[in-house]
């Protein structure tokens with residue numbers, strides 16, 4: 001059984017560009033990522049998404065302007081933790097992306113995503129994420145776009 005841990009991940013869109021951050025430390029170091037992290041006690045998932053974006057990029061978004069667009073689950077070989085990642089997006093924000101202790105933010109054209117410097121799984125699910133228009137209201141999260149990738153050894157292969 002996996003022990004699920006909740007994380008947020010937010011993608012800010014502007015015209016045909018998307019804001020990514022080069023992670024300076026910790027999980028995903030030296031990779032381009034969306035912004036996000038763990039949920040703190042007494043905060044909702046949306047509040048955590050807003051806070052992490054502010055802490056990591058200096059951008060401000062309103063909880064009412066961000067859309068829950070997807071859900072990703074990551075597991076790692078030899079580890080019983082499942083990263084349960086709630087994905088958000090917004091095209092409405094205030095401020096200028098600014099380097100922080102954790103991230104170097106940079107705008108990328110949506111057709112020039114630096115997949116060679118990202119988590120390898122990103123090239124599978126980014127196309128689905130990018131096709132969601134963050135400006136359009138979407139009521140239900142798009143569970144059909146949940147991606148689960150598991151190439152760990154099959155039980156019959158482990159002997």
Ligand code: 6U4
Nearest residue numbers: 007008009026027033034035036037038085119121
């Ligand atoms: P600290 O260092 O304690 O402040 P925190 O910012 O709370 O950490 P962090 O940065 O470790 O949490 O959270 C991991 C982030 O990485 C989350 O936003 C989810 C995101 N993430 C996890 N797997 C990913 C993947 N395969 N591709 C991706 N982002 C991923 O683009």
Ligand code: NA
Nearest residue numbers: 035036037052
């Ligand atoms: Na983080």
Ligand code: NA
Nearest residue numbers: 036037052055
């Ligand atoms: Na953080």
